[in-house]
Amino acid sequence: MIPQALIRNFPYLLRGxxxxxxxxxxxxxxxxxxxxxxxxxxxxGVAPIRIAVEIYLYLVRGVPxxxxxxxxxxxxxxxxxxxxxxxxxILVIGVYxxxxxxxxFRAAILSLxxxxxxxxxxxxxxxxxxxxxxxFPQAFRIAAPPFVNTCMMLIKSTSLVSIxxxxxxxxxxxxxxxxxxxxxxxxxxxxxxxxxxxxxLAWYGRYLEKRMQYVH
Amino acid sequence: MPFDLNFVIxxxxxxxxxxxVTVELSLLAIFFAMVWGLxxxxxxxxxxxxxxxxxxxxxxxxxxxxxxxxxxxxxxxxAMAGFGLSGFMSGLLAxxxxxxxxxxxxxxxxxxxxxxxxxxxxxxxxxxxxxxxxLVVLPQALVRVIPPLANQLIVLIKDTSLxxxxxxxxxxxxxxxxxxxxxxxxxxxxxxxxxxxxxxGIVSGLSRLAERQFAIYx
Numbered sequence: 001m002i003p004q005a006l007i008r009n010f011p012y013l014l015r016g017x018x019x020x021x022x023x024x025x026x027x028x029x030x031x032x033x034x035x036x037x038x039x040x041x042x043x044x045g046v047a048p049i050r051i052a053v054e055i056y057l058y059l060v061r062g063v064p065x066x067x068x069x070x071x072x073x074x075x076x077x078x079x080x081x082x083x084x085x086x087x088x089x090i091l092v093i094g095v096y097x098x099x100x101x102x103x104x105f106r107a108a109i110l111s112l113x114x115x116x117x118x119x120x121x122x123x124x125x126x127x128x129x130x131x132x133x134x135x136f137p138q139a140f141r142i143a144a145p146p147f148v149n150t151c152m153m154l155i156k157s158t159s160l161v162s163i164x165x166x167x168x169x170x171x172x173x174x175x176x177x178x179x180x181x182x183x184x185x186x187x188x189x190x191x192x193x194x195x196x197x198x199x200x201l202a203w204y205g206r207y208l209e210k211r212m213q214y215v216h
Numbered sequence: 217m218p219f220d221l222n223f224v225i226x227x228x229x230x231x232x233x234x235x236x237v238t239v240e241l242s243l244l245a246i247f248f249a250m251v252w253g254l255x256x257x258x259x260x261x262x263x264x265x266x267x268x269x270x271x272x273x274x275x276x277x278x279x280x281x282x283x284x285x286x287x288x289x290x291x292x293x294x295a296m297a298g299f300g301l302s303g304f305m306s307g308l309l310a311x312x313x314x315x316x317x318x319x320x321x322x323x324x325x326x327x328x329x330x331x332x333x334x335x336x337x338x339x340x341x342x343x344x345x346x347x348x349x350x351l352v353v354l355p356q357a358l359v360r361v362i363p364p365l366a367n368q369l370i371v372l373i374k375d376t377s378l379x380x381x382x383x384x385x386x387x388x389x390x391x392x393x394x395x396x397x398x399x400x401x402x403x404x405x406x407x408x409x410x411x412x413x414x415x416x417g418i419v420s421g422l423s424r425l426a427e428r429q430f431a432i433y434x
Binding site for chain 2: 058059061062063064065066067070071074075078152156157159160162163170173174177181182183184187188190191194195198199202
């Protein structure tokens with residue numbers, strides 16, 4: 001049995017996949033920046049800042065991404081800010097996943113043994129220098145595998161923006177289904193494309209993890 | 217923007233209808249995911265190769281594709297094939313299958329974290345393999361997996377919001393329809409968010425309670 005509907009629509013799906021990749025890359029970049037800032041504030045900030053960070057993390061942990069996307073879509077226009085779905089999607093996903101990224105970075109920073117901090121301080125390093133040449137290089141290596149894992153979750157979550165009307169892979173799949181009336185084939189194809197993106201990342205994450213074991 | 221509390225109170229029955237659907241879906245999906253996850257986990261640690269390969273392939277497959285696409289696959293696919301499932305059933309199936317894969321990996325990590333000496337001790341007492349598993353390994357493993365399991369269940373509860381995309385009148389869909397009818401988007405989404413926060417809060421609270429309750433092995 002040859003999946004003809006899928007073959008016919010595959011180029012169309014690939015164009016959707018392009019948007020998904022673009023959206024994912026931009027969201028990963030934003031969430032990494034947000035995550036790093038939040039992690040530093042969480043670890044080094046004064047009490048009120050730490051509390052603010054905790055609240056942000058609590059909200060993201062407890063509220064579905066879809067609700068925030070709907071809020072962006074339905075509520076923001078009333079405040080006079082009208083974002084196009086792509087910018088809005090990147091913004092919401094970036095800020096949402098920034099919370100997960102911050103947890104990854106924070107755990108990595110906190111996992112450094114106390115002796116590293118003590119040694120750096122006893123060499124007379126200022127905090128900024130200490131972060132720059134002692135903490136970050138080691139923390140990044142520790143954070144790499146869970147970072148890749150979070151990227152994978154983010155890619156899967158980009159499928160939600162199709163619900164608020166952004167044309168990407170999942171939406172392209174729905175349109176292809178409406179035309180071809182072959183939902184099993186088309187959605188299997190869509191799933192396959194997502195699988196290729198996520199599985200390659202998962203594989204890379206496992207490789208990083210294995211490489212780290214040799215270091216220690 | 218002033219918050220119109222009266223609007224929320226007036227529409228509480230409408231929110232309630234959606235909330236009931238979301239809670240029902242969450243509880244059923246949690247139950248099936250936890251049971252199915254155990255089956256997959258046993259496949260993953262089985263001695264023979266076939267169930268191990270099948271379980272690994274299954275876990276990769278469900279974890280590396282978006283749950284929304286899985287829902288569409290089930291909802292539109294079965295409808296076209298002639299035995300359509302309702303949106304609720306499709307959502308329940310997709311959520312149970314995907315989270316079953318995640319939960320299986322959590323169980324496996326828990327089971328493998330139990331020391332070999334525990335198993336040897338059980339065998340030395342003349343227990344059958346089944347008794348070793350059910351009386352020695354699983355009770356200890358289940359206590360250890362409470363925190364990651366609770367995390368996953370929170371993700372599951374949040375993911376139930378996706379069934380609004382396949383025409384289920386859950387909390388999210390109710391909020392969306394209410395917004396479109398009344399234009400009180402600010403109030404609606406804040407209320408919906410609070411309901412979700414309450415549900416996920418209950419799960420994390422219960423998990424902390426359970427952790428303290430069962431922490432007798434340490």
